[in-house]
Amino acid sequence: MNFDILVLGTSSATPVSNRFPSSQIVNIYGTPILVDCGEGTQMQLRRFHVSFGRLQHIFISHLHGDHYFGLFGLLSTYELFHRDTDLHIYAPEELKQILWSDWSPVKANELPYPLHFHALPRQGGVIMEHKNFTVQALPLQHRIDTWGFIFREKQREPNIIKSKIEELGLLIEEIISLKHGQTIEREDGTKIYPQDVTTPPPEPRSYAYISDTKYIPQLAEKLLGIDVLYHEATFDNAHLQKSQLTFHSTAAQAASIARAAHVKKLVIGHFSATITDMNKFFEEARAIFPNTVLGYDGLKISIPVKKANSEKSGNA
Amino acid sequence: MNFDILVLGTSSATPVSNRFPSSQIVNIYGTPILVDCGEGTQMQLRRFHVSFGRLQHIFISHLHGDHYFGLFGLLSTYELFHRDTDLHIYAPEELKQILWSDWSPVKANELPYPLHFHALPRQGGVIMEHKNFTVQALPLQHRIDTWGFIFREKQREPNIIKSKIEELGLLIEEIISLKHGQTIEREDGTKIYPQDVTTPPPEPRSYAYISDTKYIPQLAEKLLGIDVLYHEATFDNAHLQKSQLTFHSTAAQAASIARAAHVKKLVIGHFSATITDMNKFFEEARAIFPNTVLGYDGLKISIPVKKANSEKSGNA
Numbered sequence: 001m002n003f004d005i006l007v008l009g010t011s012s013a014t015p016v017s018n019r020f021p022s023s024q025i026v027n028i029y030g031t032p033i034l035v036d037c038g039e040g041t042q043m044q045l046r047r048f049h050v051s052f053g054r055l056q057h058i059f060i061s062h063l064h065g066d067h068y069f070g071l072f073g074l075l076s077t078y079e080l081f082h083r084d085t086d087l088h089i090y091a092p093e094e095l096k097q098i099l100w101s102d103w104s105p106v107k108a109n110e111l112p113y114p115l116h117f118h119a120l121p122r123q124g125g126v127i128m129e130h131k132n133f134t135v136q137a138l139p140l141q142h143r144i145d146t147w148g149f150i151f152r153e154k155q156r157e158p159n160i161i162k163s164k165i166e167e168l169g170l171l172i173e174e175i176i177s178l179k180h181g182q183t184i185e186r187e188d189g190t191k192i193y194p195q196d197v198t199t200p201p202p203e204p205r206s207y208a209y210i211s212d213t214k215y216i217p218q219l220a221e222k223l224l225g226i227d228v229l230y231h232e233a234t235f236d237n238a239h240l241q242k243s244q245l246t247f248h249s250t251a252a253q254a255a256s257i258a259r260a261a262h263v264k265k266l267v268i269g270h271f272s273a274t275i276t277d278m279n280k281f282f283e284e285a286r287a288i289f290p291n292t293v294l295g296y297d298g299l300k301i302s303i304p305v306k307k308a309n310s311e312k313s314g315n316a
Numbered sequence: 317m318n319f320d321i322l323v324l325g326t327s328s329a330t331p332v333s334n335r336f337p338s339s340q341i342v343n344i345y346g347t348p349i350l351v352d353c354g355e356g357t358q359m360q361l362r363r364f365h366v367s368f369g370r371l372q373h374i375f376i377s378h379l380h381g382d383h384y385f386g387l388f389g390l391l392s393t394y395e396l397f398h399r400d401t402d403l404h405i406y407a408p409e410e411l412k413q414i415l416w417s418d419w420s421p422v423k424a425n426e427l428p429y430p431l432h433f434h435a436l437p438r439q440g441g442v443i444m445e446h447k448n449f450t451v452q453a454l455p456l457q458h459r460i461d462t463w464g465f466i467f468r469e470k471q472r473e474p475n476i477i478k479s480k481i482e483e484l485g486l487l488i489e490e491i492i493s494l495k496h497g498q499t500i501e502r503e504d505g506t507k508i509y510p511q512d513v514t515t516p517p518p519e520p521r522s523y524a525y526i527s528d529t530k531y532i533p534q535l536a537e538k539l540l541g542i543d544v545l546y547h548e549a550t551f552d553n554a555h556l557q558k559s560q561l562t563f564h565s566t567a568a569q570a571a572s573i574a575r576a577a578h579v580k581k582l583v584i585g586h587f588s589a590t591i592t593d594m595n596k597f598f599e600e601a602r603a604i605f606p607n608t609v610l611g612y613d614g615l616k617i618s619i620p621v622k623k624a625n626s627e628k629s630g631n632a
Contacts (some may be wrong), residue, residue, distance in 0.1 A: 013396050015389075017363040039357040047333040065392040069421060072388070073355040074329075076381040080329050095417075103410075105385060107407035229569040 021066035043071030060091035140213035220260035255288035269295030357386030376407035456529035536576035571604035585611030
């Protein structure tokens, strides 16, 4: 039931020595997912002790080099390791042309493992459905087609109260029905109500990765109540014009989105190498959204299991 | 008159957290030259404070990813920096197809700076001629077409002895003639002999980069007297069979080449990630060639100006 984010790279287009280009590992229910794969991602995975052989899903937000140039090395390393398990890439359509072209740096057709390509839908939508979570692509506004990604834990079933199992002699089928909210009526006429033998499940958790994009105030509606929001903050407001010209956001704008969306925590990253005083990003964002964390290579954030919202439960 | 090597990456195909894939800066007479450009090269250039805007020449030994995947990021960064000066790439022919293809990660045709491609000749030979040095490509034996590179300082002219200029009232034209070894005969019949007014120039310095290759004993003849030899040592002799299968060399083999070629210093690198005890490489090579240095990311080696070899000079 873990739900963790490991930030691997926090620089924008131009890497600096202590900040690599964009990439992250989102780990949900033991399923590691790579989000973006800038140059040097495989070195960062090693540096931060991620066993990347288990990785099966890679999401690429857009085709600027600082978000996917690490893919060539990573795919090649899997070849050297004689990987034979499926690997899924969810990315803009054009990446398929790049990887499968005759002159691709990595010949997708000749890899010893099955590489599956999933083109991101222009209008967005759920692009991956797992037993325990979904991943949704969200169109952003950048210089080229770009998508954000929202990872949402699915609503879990209510928990059965263990003492009730023995007390009432509950059978497996009865437990399943009760968890699904169905009332049990036994042959002797006794009724067992779900709300008497279950506790409400924890609230689903969520994480959103929004990079790269210009400031889109309307985005907040789509991010309402997100637990952790990673939002690019390439510039500070002193560079507002440059930010607009390049279709990027400032730290203040990222914080405005976080505030309007009532997210629990904001992580900012994708910092321009031209701004070396990180306080500028930090102070600007915190003034608008206090629970802001400055992203750095190696930052790990765990989203803890939440207590049930009793107002939503049948026990109210 | 500097002649320095800065090693940027010393891992083989699979990078480890403290060893990046192959790349080096060879700096001769103030001209920086990049040799190989594995993934993360631009980050290493920043880490080791190389101002890479001045770089105009890039040599790529072969098209395994760990020797050129960093090129995409580097070429893109130059684009972001609005570079407008010429950049020359000397590499296997196929790289031209990759960079200029319609689906190249970097569109060579659309870069804002002139990118010149020089295909390495199959038989090798001098591929770059500078006023003060030459670069020679040397075919190696690897799984794909691969070349080593030899950097040779040109023979400099003899030095004029300063006190003689005033003593004899030497004119500029006379000095030039004397430096070229010509005897001067003045109108009054006096003769000025070059060996009386000059000291011999320092011996030319040289550096060879040999990676990747299987063990080629005959290579020593082509490396005779090299000052500094960088030779790949992917494995130790305990992995001799694996080394042969993958067309790589062991530390002992690299040292044997160094000994047979009578080089002054050997640097080994391109270490396999499967061998973590670096002593194995070190001890194995040192037993055969004592002046061996273990390569590491950030190693800097300067080749000092050598004293003239008096046996070769006219003053003997």
